[in-house]
Amino acid sequence: MSVTVQLFETAFPPAALVGPFTRAHPGFGGVCTFVGEVRGENDVEALELTHYERMTLPGMERLAALAEQRFDLMGLLIVHRTGVMLPGEPVVLVSACARHRRGAIDAVDFCMDHLKAKSWFWKREKRAGEWHWIEPRAEDHAALARWE
Amino acid sequence: MSVTVQLFETAFPPAALVGPFTRAHPGFGGVCTFVGEVRGENDVEALELTHYERMTLPGMERLAALAEQRFDLMGLLIVHRTGVMLPGEPVVLVSACARHRRGAIDAVDFCMDHLKAKSWFWKREKRAGEWHWIEPRAEDHAALARWE
Amino acid sequence: MNVVTLVFLGKLADLAGESVREVPAPLDWNGLLTLCEEPLAIEIASERVKLALDGELLADKTALVAPAGSEVALLPPVSGG
Amino acid sequence: MNVVTLVFLGKLADLAGESVREVPAPLDWNGLLTLCEEPLAIEIASERVKLALDGELLADKTALVAPAGSEVALLPPVSGG
Numbered sequence: 001m002s003v004t005v006q007l008f009e010t011a012f013p014p015a016a017l018v019g020p021f022t023r024a025h026p027g028f029g030g031v032c033t034f035v036g037e038v039r040g041e042n043d044v045e046a047l048e049l050t051h052y053e054r055m056t057l058p059g060m061e062r063l064a065a066l067a068e069q070r071f072d073l074m075g076l077l078i079v080h081r082t083g084v085m086l087p088g089e090p091v092v093l094v095s096a097c098a099r100h101r102r103g104a105i106d107a108v109d110f111c112m113d114h115l116k117a118k119s120w121f122w123k124r125e126k127r128a129g130e131w132h133w134i135e136p137r138a139e140d141h142a143a144l145a146r147w148e
Numbered sequence: 149m150s151v152t153v154q155l156f157e158t159a160f161p162p163a164a165l166v167g168p169f170t171r172a173h174p175g176f177g178g179v180c181t182f183v184g185e186v187r188g189e190n191d192v193e194a195l196e197l198t199h200y201e202r203m204t205l206p207g208m209e210r211l212a213a214l215a216e217q218r219f220d221l222m223g224l225l226i227v228h229r230t231g232v233m234l235p236g237e238p239v240v241l242v243s244a245c246a247r248h249r250r251g252a253i254d255a256v257d258f259c260m261d262h263l264k265a266k267s268w269f270w271k272r273e274k275r276a277g278e279w280h281w282i283e284p285r286a287e288d289h290a291a292l293a294r295w296e
Numbered sequence: 297m298n299v300v301t302l303v304f305l306g307k308l309a310d311l312a313g314e315s316v317r318e319v320p321a322p323l324d325w326n327g328l329l330t331l332c333e334e335p336l337a338i339e340i341a342s343e344r345v346k347l348a349l350d351g352e353l354l355a356d357k358t359a360l361v362a363p364a365g366s367e368v369a370l371l372p373p374v375s376g377g
Numbered sequence: 378m379n380v381v382t383l384v385f386l387g388k389l390a391d392l393a394g395e396s397v398r399e400v401p402a403p404l405d406w407n408g409l410l411t412l413c414e415e416p417l418a419i420e421i422a423s424e425r426v427k428l429a430l431d432g433e434l435l436a437d438k439t440a441l442v443a444p445a446g447s448e449v450a451l452l453p454p455v456s457g458g
Contacts, residue, residue, distance in 0.1 A: 027187060031182070050387060088174055105260070112458060119455060200305050200348075284374060288375075
């Protein structure tokens with residue numbers, strides 16, 4: 001079982017990360033990958049993710065360890081951007097290799113819910129030249145509660 | 149909303165299908181992709197998927213239409229292999245683009261459960277030179293029942 | 297075309313010893329069971345096996361009425377993905 | 378190092394007008410509220426904001442005791458992914 005957790009301050013290429021990740025786990029039954037990008041809507045000009053460096057990566061590593069305990073995985077890759085991003089740029093990537101599809105899909109679902117609502121990131125959007133902080137949504141907390 | 153459903157009789161390259169698929173849906177919030185491969189275990193030498201051509205593709209198209217109705221998607225790609233495959237070869241690929249992660253992840257989960265237990269494929273494995281038919285597993289039917 | 301084509305899928309093809317078989321038309325449920333060798337007929341009669349007529353799944357396989365030129369698929373439990 | 382470093386995250390940095398502020402050590406919960414301007418103090422006191430001392434989340438933020446050289450992070454509700 002291999003775990004890789006990365007924070008990028010500049011644009012990262014999802015395909016170039018997922019390719020080597022899957023090739024590093026020959027014999028797997030399934031690999032599930034989620035990539036979140038800056039959505040092009042509501043006249044969003046840019047998105048900024050700030051974080052608290054001292055806690056962000058340790059928090060992501062704890063999340064990966066939780067997923068590793070909970071699901072039968074062969075490998076887990078968690079990547080998150082920080083800084084200013086434009087619509088279409090990748091924000092987050094989670095990829096899980098497992099013997100069976102259930103472990104792979106559930107691990108990705110679990111990690112995404114926790115990255116959204118339980119990791120040390122703060123998001124704001126620029127619309128019409130003004131920055132607006134994005135509040136967590138009730139449905140993100142409901143999604144998280146599914147795992148308790 | 150675009151739907152692509154494909155059957156391949158020879159090896160298909162997942163990354164070469166997912167790349168153009170995601171690029172065809174600029175502005176999406178999330179893309180979830182599952183790739184299933186022939187697992188390298190239990191001395192499996194090969195896997196064969198037979199199908200009933202007259203019903204397989206129409207069945208996959210109906211599945212895609214169900215997913216389209218049920219989830220808020222921008223694009224859906226469903227690809228399945230038939231024929232004889234070796235360990236490490238891709239068997240199935242489902243990729244869903246959506247405005248929000250929930251739609252993308254759930255659509256992939258839904259399609260995989262239905263491809264496993266409700267599509268016109270029959271699987272057998274070659275072990276020690278002998279072919280063995282793979283019976284559907286109870287957990288595959290339980291997985292399917294989650295969507296009813 | 298005074299025949300009905302039977303298509304045996306999955307392990308039914310092993311039981312039948314062939315994937316495709318032509319039988320005299322028309323064909324109904326009792327005719328199908330009579331035509332098939334015993335292990336195959338038992339399997340076909342079990343709840344696990346479904347029938348499709350010209351690509352359409354039959355809700356009640358015992359209501360099968362296959363005219364000349366039609367195709368009857370014999371579908372054991374699936375396992376895809 | 379007779380100071381405690383406050384780190385304001387997310388929109389608290391906007392409210393504070395800065396991301397980092399040094400304040401006299403030691404610092405406890407009442408001292409923190411007294412040091413901060415009113416809109417900021419109200420936000421910090423709300424259930425929504427959490428505190429971390431030297432990278433460790435405090436289960437009870439009112440039990441804060443930050444010695445000289447320590448770092449107190451003020452964490453509003455997160456929104457990642």
